Amino acid sequence: MAADEILLHIKDSYYFEVPGWLWRHDHKTHADFPDVWVRLDPDFQMWQAKQVYHELETSGETGMPSEHDFLHDYEHWTHLPGNHGKPVKRYFAHLVEAAPEGNLAWAKAGEEMTTLHSVAEYRAAKDIEWTPTKIQGYNNALSGKILIPQLPGTKLRNLYQKESGFAISKFMVIEVFVAIIMAIIFIAYARRVSKGQLPKGWFWNLIDVFIVYLRQDVAKANIHHGADKFVPILWTLFFFILGCNLFGLIPWMGSPTGSISVTVTLAVAVLFIGMGAGAKEFGALGVWMNLVPGMELPTAISIVIKPMMFVIELLGLLIKHAVLGVRLLANMVAGHVVLLAIMGLAIEIQSLSGVIAWPVGLVILIGCVMLSCLELFVAFLQAYIFALLSALFINSETHSH
Structure with a gap:
């Protein structure tokens, strides 16, 4: 076990961990998995990138690269150190920051459009299926993790960081329990x-x-x-x-x-x-x-x-x-x-x-x-x-x- 994997066990998180056999997950399709898990999936992130690109193309934004170049650059960016698992919204923000005077109108518009193509829309899509191997692997990774229910409007970036809203963490639950x-x-x-x-x-x-x-x-x-x-x-x-x-x-x-x-x-x-x-x-x-x-x-x-x-x-x-x-x-x-x-x-x-x-x-x-x-x-x-x-x-x- 790597040092960074060991240290995750003493960090605050949005789940409680128990032995896998005590809390098994047996999700059947991609629609059954928690939002935070779907949001981290590379297939969802690439699907979202394509949807946003088509939305920008339809809206008539100018100065955009070809779809192939856009998706290739986004995939290359996610493989750079520190960018693993980051959604396309953060890629658009990176483009705006890196552009001369930070003035890429189509990238700014794309950053806002990512909210239109959410996990809920991905779940509802009829032509999307995850392979049995991926589903089994994800079930194994989630087994033993009791996710803490979050308030409506809260979005988690991953199991250790929040994206927006008021997130309830493991330490918060323990503190309330100690107070009680x-x-x-x-x-x-x-x-x-x-x-x-x-x-x-x-x-x-x-x-x-x-x-x-x-x-x-x-x-x-x-x-x-x-x-x-x-x-x-x-x-x-x-x-x-x-x-x-x-x-x-x-x-x-x-x-x-x-x-x-x-x-x-x-x-x-x-x-x-x-x-x-x-x-x-x-x-x-x-x-x-x-x-x-x-x-x-x-x-x-x-x-x-x-x-x-x-x-x-x-x-x-x-x-x-x-x-x-x-x-x-x-x-x-x-x-x-x-x-x-x-x-x-x-x-x-x-x-x-x-x-x-x-x-x-x-x-x-x-x-x-x-x-x-x-x-x-x-x-x-x-x-x-x-x-x-x-x-x-x-x-x-x-x-x-």
Whole structure:
């Protein structure tokens, strides 16, 4: 298995993957396949290119090459690095960009016409048939992939990228599921506490340990005053990140915190919370002035030094929150990459020798188990560190220097 194929398993996607025998596809014709799969098919793309060319020809566009030259150039373009699977719409966009002054009227018109000849029209065509070999190959490739239903109007470019609209990805589904689990657990916990009931049983005692520790040793220990109002935020950050991290250890799932869009969004949320609380404490202007440490300086020197300090502190504020998101991402991705590299090594050895010798297989198995245990520890550790650093940043933004 190639390195890029291995890394696809830790990327966000628009499907959940399970063993092929659990979710088999048995489509009979091209009309049965999902839109995103048909759109990536070379026959559909060539059919669309021909339809658009004929439409342009009928509309009387001038300056067009012959149909043979157009189709030949388009096919050659799709074989260039980075263009594999790209539809004819992107080829038209390429022609417009490459043309002198970007002024190819027929290419601009063709780019708009691609929406007229869609997958729905291709399905309805009576003279189109895919060979049994292609259908069987596509069924095998899709087996084990549970495609996530998308909202009307959403178009996927492939199983990892969207073309337009609001696309629901695997990580989004997992995040919502984590949020629902948190809501169920903590509503039940809050009801127990409101009735004065002590936690009973290993599960509720475990939850209580985390909650009390985060309140006493993370929030109150690092936020000098007014810590209680930030405790729910830190609880939410810790348990949400922990839940997302733990999902990465479940087979065929994934860790949303392995996506930079998730981790940076969490870091930006911490920044807004801290600066919002600071604005409430010092005022809309005072929160920015508070970035500069109080210094007793002569006026002449203060005029020069304080603006420089403000710029440095502002950059430091943005950088440390950016690093907060990136370090969570890096720590969560690193373990998955190492684990997948070891698994890829096992697959490579098997492909070369036909079978994995039992001593090698045993070593690989033990290594995977140990790394999984390490990832379990890291899942808790990174959630704690994120909550701890968030408390420190909020404290610095809500207190005078």
